Every structure is written in C-alpha cells, then in structure tokens.
Amino acid sequence: MAEPYLVVEHLTKVYERGQVLALKDVSFTVEKGEFLVVIGLSGSGKSTLLRCINRLVEPTSGRIFLGGVEITRLSAREMRKMRRKIGMIFQQFNLIKRATVMTNVLTGRLGYNPTWRTLLGLFPKEDRELALKNLERVGLSDKAYVRADELSGGQQQRVGIARALMQEPELLLADEPVSALDPATSHSVMQYLEQMNREDGVTVLASLHFLSLARRYGTRIIALKEGRLVFDGPPEAIDDAKFKEIYGEEAEQVEVR
Amino acid sequence: MTSEAAAGVRPKARAEGSTLRRRFLSFLLDWMIWGYIAYGVMYLLNAYWWTVPLERYYSTLTLPSWGWPLAVLGTLEMAVWSRNLGRSLGLKAFGYEVWGADGKPPTVGQRVKRALLWHLSVLPLGAGFWSSPERPWHDRLAGTELHVLPSSPAPKRRKALFSQWGIMSLLLIALTIWLGWLIIKIDPRVLIRRWDEGSRIWLEMLHPDFRYFARPDPAFELRNLSFSILDMAVVTLFMALLSTILGAALAFPLSFLGARNVMGFNPAGWLVYFVMRGLFNIFRSIDTMLWAVIFAVWVLWGSPLAGVLALTVHTIAALGKLYSEQVEGIDPGPVEAVAAAGGSRIEVIRYAVIPQVAPSFWAFTLYRWDINVRMSTVIALVGGGGIGDLLFYYKNQGDWPKVGAVVIVIVAIVWAMDYISGRLRERIV
Numbered sequence: 202m203a204e205p206y207l208v209v210e211h212l213t214k215v216y217e218r219g220q221v222l223a224l225k226d227v228s229f230t231v232e233k234g235e236f237l238v239v240i241g242l243s244g245s246g247k248s249t250l251l252r253c254i255n256r257l258v259e260p261t262s263g264r265i266f267l268g269g270v271e272i273t274r275l276s277a278r279e280m281r282k283m284r285r286k287i288g289m290i291f292q293q294f295n296l297i298k299r300a301t302v303m304t305n306v307l308t309g310r311l312g313y314n315p316t317w318r319t320l321l322g323l324f325p326k327e328d329r330e331l332a333l334k335n336l337e338r339v340g341l342s343d344k345a346y347v348r349a350d351e352l353s354g355g356q357q358q359r360v361g362i363a364r365a366l367m368q369e370p371e372l373l374l375a376d377e378p379v380s381a382l383d384p385a386t387s388h389s390v391m392q393y394l395e396q397m398n399r400e401d402g403v404t405v406l407a408s409l410h411f412l413s414l415a416r417r418y419g420t421r422i423i424a425l426k427e428g429r430l431v432f433d434g435p436p437e438a439i440d441d442a443k444f445k446e447i448y449g450e451e452a453e454q455v456e457v458r
Numbered sequence: 459m460t461s462e463a464a465a466g467v468r469p470k471a472r473a474e475g476s477t478l479r480r481r482f483l484s485f486l487l488d489w490m491i492w493g494y495i496a497y498g499v500m501y502l503l504n505a506y507w508w509t510v511p512l513e514r515y516y517s518t519l520t521l522p523s524w525g526w527p528l529a530v531l532g533t534l535e536m537a538v539w540s541r542n543l544g545r546s547l548g549l550k551a552f553g554y555e556v557w558g559a560d561g562k563p564p565t566v567g568q569r570v571k572r573a574l575l576w577h578l579s580v581l582p583l584g585a586g587f588w589s590s591p592e593r594p595w596h597d598r599l600a601g602t603e604l605h606v607l608p609s610s611p612a613p614k615r616r617k618a619l620f621s622q623w624g625i626m627s628l629l630l631i632a633l634t635i636w637l638g639w640l641i642i643k644i645d646p647r648v649l650i651r652r653w654d655e656g657s658r659i660w661l662e663m664l665h666p667d668f669r670y671f672a673r674p675d676p677a678f679e680l681r682n683l684s685f686s687i688l689d690m691a692v693v694t695l696f697m698a699l700l701s702t703i704l705g706a707a708l709a710f711p712l713s714f715l716g717a718r719n720v721m722g723f724n725p726a727g728w729l730v731y732f733v734m735r736g737l738f739n740i741f742r743s744i745d746t747m748l749w750a751v752i753f754a755v756w757v758l759w760g761s762p763l764a765g766v767l768a769l770t771v772h773t774i775a776a777l778g779k780l781y782s783e784q785v786e787g788i789d790p791g792p793v794e795a796v797a798a799a800g801g802s803r804i805e806v807i808r809y810a811v812i813p814q815v816a817p818s819f820w821a822f823t824l825y826r827w828d829i830n831v832r833m834s835t836v837i838a839l840v841g842g843g844g845i846g847d848l849l850f851y852y853k854n855q856g857d858w859p860k861v862g863a864v865v866i867v868i869v870a871i872v873w874a875m876d877y878i879s880g881r882l883r884e885r886i887v
Contacts, residue, residue, distance in 0.1 A: 255798055281800050289798040295791035299813045308809050312800020319801075320808050361795075368799060 204269055205230035206404055207254070207372065212263035214249050214428075223249040225428040227263070231406065233371075236398045238419030238436075239408040242448060246428040247408035251374045254406070255287045256280050267372065285312035288365030288403075292377035294357040298350035302341065302360050305349050306332040309367025328367075335363040339393060355386035362393050373397060375407035379414065391418050412444065478591045480552055481604065488541055488548030491630065492533035498633045505640050542573035544622035547630075557605045564602050572600035663862030671863065678851075687848060691867050693762050694844040697834040698875070701766050702827045705773025710819070712738075712774065713781030714807055719793075720785060735782070741775035746833050747840050754841025765842030769830050780822045781815070788814040820886045824879040831875040835868045845871075 207230065214224040224246045231237050239247045252258035254265060256272065265272045267283070275283060288309075296305045310328045311319050318324065324332075336342045339359035344352060349360060358378060365373055375394060379387035395418055397403045409415045415422050416436040424432035424439075424447045431447055432439065439447075500521075521529065540546045545555055556572065558564045564572070575596035579586025586595035597603055618624035638644075649656075669675075671687045678685065685693070714720045716734035721727035749768035757764040792810035801809065838846025845868060852860040 257794055257798055281802060284798060284800040287798070289795070291791060291795060293791050295795035297792050297809060297813045299816070300809075304809075308796055308801065309799050311796065311802075311805050311809070316802060316804060319805055364795070364799065374798075 204266070206233040206235075206268060207231040207406075208264075208266040209250075209254070210264045210266075212250070212253060212265065213261050214246075214253060214258060215261045223428055224253070224260075224425075227425070227428070227430045229423055229430060229433055231404060233404055234398070234402055236395070236405045236407070236418060236420045238415040238422045239406065239425060240410075240412060240415050240422060240447065241408075241425035243410075245425040247425055248376050249428075250425065251289075251376050251406060251408060254372075254374060255284050255289060257289075281312060285368055286371045287374060288368045288370035288372070289374040289376070290358065290361040290365050290378050292380045294354070294361045294381075296349040296357055296360055296364075298348070300349060301346050302336065302349055302352070303329075303332060303345045305360055306336060306345075306363045306367055309364040312368070332363070332367060335366040336360075338366065339363050353386075354382050355390060358382060358386075358390050359393065362390070362397075366397070370403055373403050373405045373407075375405060377408050377410060380410050387414065394418070412439065478587060481554075481587075484548045484552040484554055485537065485541070486548075487551055488537040488546050489533060491547055491626070492536040492540070493529075494630070495536075495633065496529055496533050498637050501637055501640070538576055539573050540622065540626075542569045542576070547623040547626050550621075550623040553606055555605050557603050559597075559601045559603050564600075568600050568602050572596050572602050575599050659858050662858030663865065665859050666862035666866055667857075667859035668863045670860070671867075675848075685848075687845070687864055687867055690845040690848055691871060694834050694846075695831075695871065695875075697762050697766050697769065697837075697844050698827065698831040701769030701773055701834070702823065702830050704766075704770045705826065705830075706777055706823045708770075709774045709777035709781055712778050713785060714811070716778060716782035717785035719788070719790065720803075720807065720811065735779070738775045738779040738782070741771060742779060744772075746772040746837065750837050750840045750842035759841040760838065760843050760847055761841075762843035765834060765837045765844055768837065768842055769833060773826055773830060777822060777826055781819055784815045784818045784822075785811060817886060821883060824883050824886075827879050828876060831872055835871065 209230070210228050212224055212227040213222075215222050227246075227250060239250060241247050249258055253260045254267070254272070256275075260273060263273070267287075270283070272280070272283060297308070304322075307324050307328060310324060310331075314324060314328070333342060333345060336345055339362050341352075341356060341359055341363065344356065344360075349357060352360065358381075361378075373394070378394065379390050382390060391414060394405055394407065398405045407418070409419075416439075419436050422432065422434065422436050422439060423430060426447055432443060537546075537548070541549055542556065549555060556564055556569065558568060578599075579595040589595070590598070593603060619628075668687075674686050674689070712734060715730050716738060718731055721731045746768050749771050750765055753764035753767040754760070757767065788811055792814065793806055796806045796810040834842075834844050834846075836846045836849075838844050839850055845864060849861060849864045849868070852858075852864060
C-alpha cells in the first residue's frame with residue numbers, strides 16, 4: 202500500500218507563553234485528492250493544526266510527512282521551498298489592504314522568483330498573465346487594479362483564493378475560510394474550494410465552524426476538542442450523540458443554507 | 459504528561475506576579491507623593507520660618523542623621539494610612555479601590571484594622587503578600603479586598619473634589635506652583651522695571667536692517683565667513699533637508715531590527731532587538747544640542763557639517779524608535795499570508811510590513827522635518843553652523859536691527875517649510 206499523501210503523527214503543540222496546550226497527540230492521515238474538513242469549537246486547536254502543517258507554527262513534538270517528506274525536519278530554507286506547494290487561505294483574508302489586487306495575487310509567486318526581482322516588484326510576464334487568468338477564474342478580472350480594501354469580504358476571500366492558486370498548490374489549507382462571510386457568500390467561496398479540489402486535484406484541509414457546511418463539502422471529517430482528535434470518519438457518521446460530544450451538551454445544530 | 463501539569467500552574471502564577479507588581483507600583487506612587495510633600499514642607503519651612511537670622515550665619519534647616527530614617531518611615535506610614543482612609547491617588551491611578559469582602563463599602567473599623575494589619579503582612583519580609591498575592595493577610599483578617607475597577611460593582615462614588623485623590627491632586631498642583639515660584643525666584647516686577655531695555659530691543663528689531671541680505675557682511679571677513687543672510691538661509695535649508703533625508707534613510711532599515719515581531723522570538727533576535735532599542739533610546743535622550751557640541755569640537759566650530767551630523771544622529775534615533783513602534787503595531791495577518799506563500803523574511807517585510815507602515819512612516823518623517831528645520835536655525839548657538847551664526851553674532855554685537863532681519867528670514871523659512879510639510883501630510887494621510 203502506498204504511503205498516504207499527508208501523515209500527521211503524534212502532533213503536540215504547547216504555546217510557550219502561558220503554557221497553553223493547543224494540540225495533544227493528534228494523529229491522522231490524508232489521501233491525495235481528499236477534501237478533509239476539521240471541525241471543533243473555537244480554541245479547539247483547528248488553526249494551530251493547520252499552521253503546524255506549513256510550520257507557520259512550530260510543533261512542539263510529533264512528525265508530519267507530506268508526500269513522503271518529513272516536513273518537521275526541514276530547515277527554514279527548505280521549508281520555504283516546500284511552502285510553495287502549500288496554499289493557504291485565512292479567516293480574515295490577510296490581504297495587503299493598501300496594495301492592489303494584482304500585487305496581492307502576485308505574492309503567491311514569491312516562492313518561485315528570485316528575491317531581487319520580488320523586492321523590486323518585477324514579476325515575470327508569465328506570472329502576471331497567470332494572475333489575470335486566476336482572477337478571471339474567481340470572477341474578479343475587472344478588479345485587478347483596485348485596492349484590496351475597496352473590495353467586499355467575499356471578493357477579498359476570492360482574491361485570497363486566487364493568491365493560493367498562483368502557487369499551483371498540491372495542498373490547500375483553509376483556516377475558517379467563510380467564518381467572516383454571510384451564508385450566501387460562504388457557499389460561493391466554498392464552491393471555489395470544491396472546484397479546486399475536483400478539477401485541479403488539490404488536496405484540501407479546511408477548518409469550518411458549521412457542521413452543515415462540513416457535511417456538504419467534506420469528503421471526510423475530523424473533529425478536535427480541546428486539542429484532542431475526537432472523531433475521524435465520513436460526514437454521515439456524525440450523529441446527534443457524536444455532535445454533542447464534539448460541541449458540548451448545550452450545542453444546537455445550526456444550518457447554513 | 460509533564461506539559462499538562464505545567465499548563466495548570468503557570469498562567470495563574472504569572473497573573474499573580476503581575477498583580478503584586480501593580481500593587482507595589484501603586485503603593486510606590488503614594489509613597490513618592492508623600493515624599494514630595496515632605497520635601498515641599500521642609501522647603502517652605504526653610505523659606506519662611508528659618509529665614510530669621512540666628513547667631514550662626516548659616517541657618518538653613520537640615521535633617522539630622524536620625525531624620526532620614528524618620529522621614530522615610532514617616533512618609534511610608536502616611537502612604538499606608540492615606541491608602542486605607544479613603545481613595546488615595548496611587549489607588550486611583552491604578553484603578554484600585556478598597557472594598558469589603560461582603561460586597562459592601564468597608565466600615566471605618568475595617569479600614570483602620572486593614573492599615574494596622576498591613577504591617578503584619580509586610581514585616582515578615584512581605585510574607586503576607588507572597589503567600590497569597592490575590593488577597594494578602596491584612597485583607598483576609600480585616601475582611602476587605604482590593605478591587606480593580608471596573609470589575610467591581612459600580613459603587614456610589616464621591617465627586618473628585620470631595621474624594622481624597624481629588625483634594626490631593628489639587629494640593630500637589632498648588633504645592634508645585636508655590637515651590638516652583640520660590641525655587642525659580644519668579645518676580646514679575648522685573649518685566650516692568652526693565653521695560654526700557656525690552657522695548658528698545660523690540661523697537662530696533664522692528665526696524666530690520668537688510669543691508670547684508672544679499673551681499674556678505676564685511677565684518678565676517680575676519681572670521682572667514684563671507685556669507686550673506688540669503689546664503690546662510692540656503693545653507694540652513696540644506697542642513698535640515700539633508701539631515702532629515704539621511705536620518706530617515708538610515709532609520710528605515712534599522713527600525714526593523716528594533717521591532718520585536720520582525721526579529722522573531724529566538725535569543726539572537728532578542729539580543730539585536732534589545733541592542734537596537736537601547737541605542738535608539740540612548741542616542742535619542744542625548745539632545746540634538748548636545749550632539750552639536752560634540753560634533754562642533756570634533757569637526758569644526760561653526761561648521762554646518764557639525765550641525766548636519768548632530769541633527770542626523772538624533773533623527774536616526776528618534777525616527778528609529780517611532781518607526782519600530784509602528785512596525786510592532788501591524789496586523790500580523792498579511793505577514794502570515796506572505797510567509798505561507800513561501801516568502802522569505804525580507805519579502806515579508808517588503809510585501810506585508812512596509813505597505814502597512816508606509817503612511818505613518820511618511821507622517822513621522824515630515825514631523826521630524828519640521829523639527830529639523832527649527833533646530834537648524836538655532837543650532838549655531840553650540841557651534842552647529844547655519845543662519846544662527848549670524849543671529850548670535852549680531853546679538854553679541856548688540857546690532858538689533860540686523861538681528862531683526864535674520865529673525866524675519868528665520869520665521870519665513872520655518873513658516874514656508876511648515877506650510878509645505880503640512881500640504882504633503884494632507885496628501886499622504
């Protein structure tokens with residue numbers, strides 16, 4: 202049997218300041234092409250888990266393999282190279298607000314270009330064409346030279362998706378991509394992720410707040426509670442009892458249509 | 459798991475530590491206030507009471523050797539009692555209030571008890587505080603608590619003028635004015651008595667002598683300084699421009715070294731950060747005038763180069779500090795995004811940090827430009843060169859009409875530069 206695409210083994214993260222334990226001995230694997238959704242309450246460790254995979258957060262212990270490479274052992278330079286293949290989108294979009302949409306999208310190519318070029322902002326013509334193509338894909342080709350902070354939330358997140366597309370990623374980490382958006386916009390953003398997953402074969406790891414969204418888009422779900430993995434299985438397997446275990450006794454299911 | 463055990467204990471201990479620190483600083487403030495009052499009282503006694511000539515010509519009141527410990531302990535006691543009988547300035551400044559454990563205001567009995575028992579907590583080397591920082595012994599025994607507002611239920615509070623801290627504030631302001639008056643020896647009558655001197659200078663300056671506006675004053679040939687007022691104005695302008703540009707250009711890269719979030723949280727980053735911030739603070743606390751003294755001796759007295767160097771050094775330090783504080787205040791989101799896309803540290807700075815700080819960097823630079831323009835006009839007083847050279851030369855000669863001419867040119871320069879930087883600021887912000 203071939204090695205799974207992403208392997209997380211006994212991952213533990215302790216934040217030094219305050220000694221808060223964010224992740225406790227989390228292990229799971231992801232096959233290529235999966236749409237894995239991570240659910241759990243706020244503070245359950247979802248964000249930390251995703252950030253450990255591209256090492257924006259240094260794990261305290263445990264190992265992570267991506268395509269057979271042990272990510273947790275890479276040097277800073279090697280990790281930067283590795284990050285090119287790992288796209289990421291964020292809850293607060295994390296765009297450069299005062300720069301144009303074009304500049305924002307082009308930052309997805311930073312890892313592919315020599316530093317002297319990027320510092321001068323001299324991205325190659327192919328990159329600019331790719332940027333326009335990706336903006337067209339997310340329906341924002343007319344906004345290329347608008348300042349990022351002039352866009353609506355949904356549009357900003359689509360710029361975030363275009364930026365991730367620029368990396369031509371194999372893996373996409375989506376940290377609560379729709380938490381700051383209204384329900385209708387949420388679905389349009391999720392559909393772009395689904396499209397990336399199905400058409401480009403990008404493996405997606407998305408953390409989501411709402412179980413209904415997780416069920417609708419995920420091919421598999423894992424759940425975290427207080428830093429521990431408490432569920433790993435297909436979306437159908439989460440019944441009422443499991444739900445209460447993950448979200449606590451008082452929780453009610455909320456639908457996002 | 460060991461980390462789990464640590465998780466339970468550490469954060470609480472930290473919170474307690476900071477509580478103790480706050481309480482201590484609050485107490486220290488009260489103690490210092492009473493120390494100041496004691497000093498003021500001594501000074502006033504000296505000024506008004508002990509001025510009667512005694513047999514000995516030296517008749518100031520000084521503390522005897524046993525007086526110092528007495529003063530230290532006396533002010534300490536005053537601080538303790540003032541903190542318990544009412545809301546002292548120290549309590550107010552840190553948002554504290556003594557409150558009954560039962561949720562009611564403390565009775566007078568409880569307040570007195572608390573003040574007395576305070577000694578019990580402190581005397582065994584502060585054991586009462588260390589053993590239970592949240593509620594030390596004297597609070598437990600007197601049945602009181604120190605509340606941090608606004609977490610306590612909003613009590614009916616006295617108006618500032620009827621509370622201890624309000625009265626105390628007024629008293630401190632009054633005492634400071636009184637002491638200042640005596641120490642500075644303020645005498646407004648001088649202004650009237652010497653009216654003739656003043657009016658003469660004003661009148662002469664109001665008839666400015668622009669004879670040497672465009673051609674050099676022959677008087678300076680002796681000093682190898684064949685410049686007209688206009689020449690010196692140009693020199694001064696370039697001194698301000700050059701020092702601002704050089705200072706900002708050097709402060710810009712250095713400011714990232716002095717920013718916590720850019721340097722990362724590893725020991726090497728800490729060290730660079732500390733050294734950088736330390737240098738900024740030291741160089742900034744030495745005033746431009748002092749830098750000018752140093753460089754005037756080093757380079758040449760009266761050379762504009764000395765002035766430019768002094769202004770530049772101070773500009774680097776001042777802007778470096780302001781810039782790095784801005785860098786520390788950025789939204790970390792874009793930093794994360796650029797790093798996640800494979801950006802190196804310098805690319806993170808270029809794409810995530812600089813766009814965020816650029817507007818405030820410009821604003822600070824323009825603000826510094828205003829300062830440098832003003833400083834460059836007077837830095838000649840300490841050998842920094844520029845138009846001030848003429849100003850102080852004519853002043854020493856008593857040639858007030860020429861001083862007037864130079865002052866008018868200085869005012870014109872400052873006004874014009876202020877106007878330009880103001881307009882630029884509008885464009886940027």
